[in-house]
Amino acid sequence: MPARTPVGPIALWRSQSGRAAASADRCPHRGMRLSHGFVRGEALSCIYHGWSYARAGNCLRIPAHPGLAPPETIRVPTHEVEECDGVIWVAVGEATAQPPRLQGVVPLRSLTAHAAVAAIEAAAGAKAGVDGFAWQPQSKLQIRLLLVPQGAEETLIHVLLDDDSSLSQRIAASRAVETLRRTAEDLETKATAP
Numbered sequence: 001m002p003a004r005t006p007v008g009p010i011a012l013w014r015s016q017s018g019r020a021a022a023s024a025d026r027c028p029h030r031g032m033r034l035s036h037g038f039v040r041g042e043a044l045s046c047i048y049h050g051w052s053y054a055r056a057g058n059c060l061r062i063p064a065h066p067g068l069a070p071p072e073t074i075r076v077p078t079h080e081v082e083e084c085d086g087v088i089w090v091a092v093g094e095a096t097a098q099p100p101r102l103q104g105v106v107p108l109r110s111l112t113a114h115a116a117v118a119a120i121e122a123a124a125g126a127k128a129g130v131d132g133f134a135w136q137p138q139s140k141l142q143i144r145l146l147l148v149p150q151g152a153e154e155t156l157i158h159v160l161l162d163d164d165s166s167l168s169q170r171i172a173a174s175r176a177v178e179t180l181r182r183t184a185e186d187l188e189t190k191a192t193a194p
């Protein structure tokens with residue numbers, strides 16, 4: 001699937017053995033998006049001419065030249081990936097720490113806000129750390145939000161909820177975060193109005 005990081009778009013994929021991997025979303029051959037490609041076994045293959053790449057980024061196979069061992073110079077840039085408590089963390093550059101533990105919560109949904117992180121923090125009245133922030137829009141509803149900037153004025157919001165939440169709490173959390181998004185977008189619009 002395609003995903004965005006501060007250093008550019010990536011193809012996020014899971015190999016047959018279940019391990020997550022992150023490759024730059026551009027095939028070194030002719031530039032096709034690798035997120036349009038497909039996974040076979042432990043490799044990600046480009047949809048255009050079928051070149052396949054390992055998790056480490058080295059080219060494994062060029063179908064038009066089946067007898068050729070692809071040279072080491074053909075590589076796709078990759079990122080370190082860590083899967084922890086249901087969240088996939090992608091390092092942009094060298095990972096300097098383990099991802100924070102988010103025990104007792106499960107991912108509910110993700111949504112994009114056309115607002116900067118600061119506008120979302122202002123709308124929620126909270127400040128995000130590496131493990132996001134806890135938000136309680138109403139009693140008995142505890143939500144954890146992870147904020148991922150997607151450029152200057154767009155943020156991906158990952159919503160996590162206590163793992164024993166009822167269906168009605170999940171629905172309420174989903175609606176509360178949509179309201180938060182609208183409030184943040186209004187704040188962003190006011191802040192950027194001429």
Ligand code: FES
Nearest residue numbers: 027029030046049
């Ligand atoms: S563009 Fe990817 S294999 Fe040709």
